[in-house]
Amino acid sequence: MEFQIIKADMKQDEDKHYLGHVTFTLEGHKSQYEITLFSKRGKEWDYSLNFAGESGVEEEFLKADEQLEEDDDLFDALVDAALDSMES
Template sequence: MSVSVTEAAMRRNEEGNYVGRTVFTLEGHAARYEITFFSKKGKEWDYSLSFAGEPGSEEQFLELDAMLEEDDELFDRLLDAALDAEDSVDTKE
């Protein structure tokens, strides 16, 4: 299943925690999704999935949420997009 990342960002907040997001589309799904990430140390990640913009099919949303739980490669690809965005900001300063 093809994933297309349209936006990504990652930063560290005042406490040094990682806070990031990736907006993406998934092949066969009409809606865009946003996954937000949080980690205290950058090792174990909590996430929240939502629609980016207009809501879409609840069935497809639940299917994607289950995929994120099972498919480490998909989760890592979305997380890496956010982490790469942080790296690109750091190199410009």
């Protein structure tokens, strides 16, 4: 699935835990999404998906969440974008 990253950021807190955000769009979806990423060590990631800005179509949101669960390349690209923002 085609996607476009709009913005990404990642920080480490005082305990060296990673916390990041990526705003992105998915092909064919009307809304932008924001994924919040969290990891204690930068290896295994928890995430939360939300609409970026205004709420959109719930069916599209559920498809986006399903896509994140099933498409490792998409998920890894979002994580990489957030991690790359730390190096800037």
